[in-house]
Amino acid sequence: MSSERAASAEPARRAGPRPPVKATLTPWERYAPLAISVVSTALVFGVVWRVITTAENWPLIQRQFFDVDAMRASLPQVFSGFLVNMTVWVIALVVIAVFGIVVAIFRSLTGPWAAPLRVFAIIYIDLLRGTPSILLVLLFGLGVPALQIPGMTTSRLFWGSVALVLGYTAYTSEVYRSGIEAVPDGQRAAAKALGLTQWQTLRYSILPQAVRNVIPALLNLAVALQKDVALLSVIGAREAGREAQIFTARTFNFSSYIVATVLFLLATIPMARFTDWVTKRDQERRLQRTL
Amino acid sequence: MSTPRVAIDDLTKYYGQTLVLDEVFLDVYEHEVVCLIGASGSGKSTLLRCINQLVPFDHGEIRLDGVAIDDASFGKTGLRKRIGIVFQAYNLFPHLRVIDNVTLAPRKVHGVGKREAEARAPELLGLLGMEEFARKYPEQLSGGQQQRVAIVRALAPNPDVLLLDEVTAALDPELIGGVLDVIRDLKAQGMTMMIVTHEMGFARDVADRVCFLEEGRILEEAPPVQLLSDPQHPSTRRFLQRIIEAGRL
Ligand SMILES: Nc1ncnc2c1ncn2[C@@H]1O[C@H](COP(=O)(O)OP(=O)(O)OP(=O)(O)O)[C@@H](O)[C@H]1O
Numbered sequence: 001m002s003s004e005r006a007a008s009a010e011p012a013r014r015a016g017p018r019p020p021v022k023a024t025l026t027p028w029e030r031y032a033p034l035a036i037s038v039v040s041t042a043l044v045f046g047v048v049w050r051v052i053t054t055a056e057n058w059p060l061i062q063r064q065f066f067d068v069d070a071m072r073a074s075l076p077q078v079f080s081g082f083l084v085n086m087t088v089w090v091i092a093l094v095v096i097a098v099f100g101i102v103v104a105i106f107r108s109l110t111g112p113w114a115a116p117l118r119v120f121a122i123i124y125i126d127l128l129r130g131t132p133s134i135l136l137v138l139l140f141g142l143g144v145p146a147l148q149i150p151g152m153t154t155s156r157l158f159w160g161s162v163a164l165v166l167g168y169t170a171y172t173s174e175v176y177r178s179g180i181e182a183v184p185d186g187q188r189a190a191a192k193a194l195g196l197t198q199w200q201t202l203r204y205s206i207l208p209q210a211v212r213n214v215i216p217a218l219l220n221l222a223v224a225l226q227k228d229v230a231l232l233s234v235i236g237a238r239e240a241g242r243e244a245q246i247f248t249a250r251t252f253n254f255s256s257y258i259v260a261t262v263l264f265l266l267a268t269i270p271m272a273r274f275t276d277w278v279t280k281r282d283q284e285r286r287l288q289r290t291l
Numbered sequence: 292m293s294t295p296r297v298a299i300d301d302l303t304k305y306y307g308q309t310l311v312l313d314e315v316f317l318d319v320y321e322h323e324v325v326c327l328i329g330a331s332g333s334g335k336s337t338l339l340r341c342i343n344q345l346v347p348f349d350h351g352e353i354r355l356d357g358v359a360i361d362d363a364s365f366g367k368t369g370l371r372k373r374i375g376i377v378f379q380a381y382n383l384f385p386h387l388r389v390i391d392n393v394t395l396a397p398r399k400v401h402g403v404g405k406r407e408a409e410a411r412a413p414e415l416l417g418l419l420g421m422e423e424f425a426r427k428y429p430e431q432l433s434g435g436q437q438q439r440v441a442i443v444r445a446l447a448p449n450p451d452v453l454l455l456d457e458v459t460a461a462l463d464p465e466l467i468g469g470v471l472d473v474i475r476d477l478k479a480q481g482m483t484m485m486i487v488t489h490e491m492g493f494a495r496d497v498a499d500r501v502c503f504l505e506e507g508r509i510l511e512e513a514p515p516v517q518l519l520s521d522p523q524h525p526s527t528r529r530f531l532q533r534i535i536e537a538g539r540l
């Protein structure tokens with residue numbers, strides 16, 4: 001016992017063989033791989049670029065899609081639409097993260113008294129996950145305002161967003177549930193033996209571990225939602241895609257779509273890279289644990 | 292004789308159609324250490340799990356100081372406070388630091404304040420030589436250290452009885468000794484314990500009585516020296532023979 005502690009306190013000095021000396025590389029050995037990568041990539045892209053820009057139709061394409069003046073003219077309008085996308089996205093993310101966990105908890109409750117909640121969760125998930133997002137958006141975004149329910153907003157944007165939230169909550173809750181089920185049984189046994197109630201077991205033992213397990217999957221859903229917000233254009237919400245469409249209809253020039261596309265990519269690519277990074281770190285952590 | 296701390300009376304348990312515990316009788320007195328030995332699947336873990344109500348049983352009664360464990364007087368958590376259990380796989384909460392693993396039950400279940408619980412933790416950890424690891428996460432500790440934390444966690448609510456289920460089975464040989472020393476210390480302090488173990492040398496050392504289980508029944512029950520060196524029942528003899536062949540005695 002004490003020897004084990006001493007060993008961890010003070011790393012032993014080793015007198016064994018020295019670590020191998022790092023071989024010195026010639027400049028050629030060191031920089032050649034990088035140079036080859038750069039040159040070959042530039043070559044391939046250069047050829048592709050040349051083929052495209054010398055094509056017969058290129059001037060037309062350029063005028064229709066990459067007209068700098070049209071882009072500049074459409075930017076304010078498209079950008080204001082994009083702010084709508086981002087606002088809906090951020091608010092929806094928060095609501096979905098919370099609702100998703102609630103539905104997942106309902107679904108994983110045990111005991112006869114929890115049966116109604118469990119059944120509700122199962123039906124909810126089956127219905128909402130099985131319906132295409134665009135149908136949900138149409139159904140809620142057009143349908144609910146048409147009901148003219150007193151005291152309820154008739155904003156299509158609002159109800160369309162509700163549809164997205166409901167659909168994504170179903171996916172998210174399934175992701176959470178997979179995380180909950182991945183927590184080993186021993187955790188429940190330990191919590192029960194310590195006297196924690198079912199709720200305390202979830203709160204202090206299962207959920208923190210489950211959420212950590214599924215963060216990469218949740219981030220992927222967040223990226224997907226960012227794009228799906230554009231579906232709200234089908235009910236006339238003035239988000240980026242819709243604004244671009246309006247501009248096109250007025251000018252018969254598609255450059256505004258490229259502006260919208262670039263705005264989306266500016267938002268989704270960093271998010272996707274971040275997700276990759278988190279996933280990789282998560283994998284490394286797991287690997288370390290199993291070694 | 293006085294009332295046993297733990298009295299197991301005609302205990303029978305099925306898992307589905309399988310009979311797992313078959314009319315088990317066993318009394319454990321205060322400060323006594325009872326070791327349970329037997330082949331894999333003989334029902335040792337299940338017996339421990341019945342005692343602190345981790346699994347229900349079908350027939351018979353278990354009493355703690357004369358009171359049935361399902362008695363209303365224990366309330367929801369009374370029994371948990373008085374019986375601690377340690378598992379083979381430690382089952383520490385991986386997302387909590389050692390100190391939070393140890394203070395979770397006192398705080399959330401037994402209503403001890405955070406300050407008070409944390410003030411007491413170093414002393415408990417210190418008993419097992421673990422005080423310097425309070426702020427570490429379980430995955431930063433060796434298996435033996437984790438198992439000691441699990442023992443501290445079980446001791447934190449101040450239980451009257453400690454159940455230990457093969458607590459060294461998952462450990463590398465060089466780490467087993469430290470954990471067994473801890474259990475010897477607990478015995479010296481008078482802790483009442485029921486220990487499932489495959490370490491016969493340890494059982495001989497620490498047990499007041501050893502029970503041999505087979506197919507859910509206690510076939511033989513005797514002081515360790517007697518049971519290990521002069522087993523009466525042919526099954527016990529066969530079991531010990533196999534253990535000797537495996538080089539564990
Ligand atoms: N959750 C369960 N569901 C169904 N059967 C079970 C369950 N747990 C244990 N059993 C069965 O009960 C019997 C006794 O199991 P138990 O775990 O108590 O044995 P054990 O003596 O602790 O064995 P080991 O030395 O391998 O730990 C075995 O036949 C086992 O298959």
Ligand SMILES: [Mg+2]
Nearest residue numbers: 335336337456
């Ligand atoms: Mg067992």
